[in-house]
Amino acid sequence: AQSVTQPDIHITVSEGASLELRCNYSYGATPYLFWYVQSPGQGLQLLLKYFSGDTLVQGIKGFEAEFKRSQSSFNLRKPSVHWSDAAEYFCAVATSGTYKYIFGTGTRLKVLA
């Protein structure tokens, strides 16, 4: 069965520091991969997506993610975190021919001033 693992439940970084949020998936073929962000009381906003091609994808708000097939990972990165990045981040997987997303449990990011 497909699954998504986000090993870090909470991460705290200082403003201006770099950030990496981990995501591992379990699926036989190459899935479609997404990162969403959820600010408190709000919905899920798409940060970036990977379908095929270049394994380093750029997203909104200065985020990027790298697909590594050998590690079944799709980690999210940002070189310099801003206080407004504090939110919960969800990695999601979709597969060809199905309609549903499978989400990870999320990583809550706290940013220290």
Next chain:
Amino acid sequence: EPEVTQTPSHQVTQMGQEVILRCVPISNHLYFYWYRQILGQKVEFLVSFYNNEISEKSEIFDDQFSVERPDGSNFTLKIRSTKLEDSAMYFCASSGEAGSGQPQHFGDGTRLSIL
């Protein structure tokens, strides 16, 4: 940028009552979805809907749940007889395509509280 809108933002209902959650998907989208997120847990898929019928559903989506597109713009989720464990945030999403990786666009959610 077009967005998915959901109403109400918060719904409080007595256990056993029926509740209808409403969504207006992005206007040119053809695929519609409902997900839920129980407090502190992951977002879970409930159902997808295309061409006026359910295309896929999870085991959570039992006979107490139904979906409908009553007109050209709204997409609704009905829970017939609510239970305490139905308390969750419910998200509606829509996409122009499905199964191809085109991203789903989510609304801000309806927080459902069952008393």
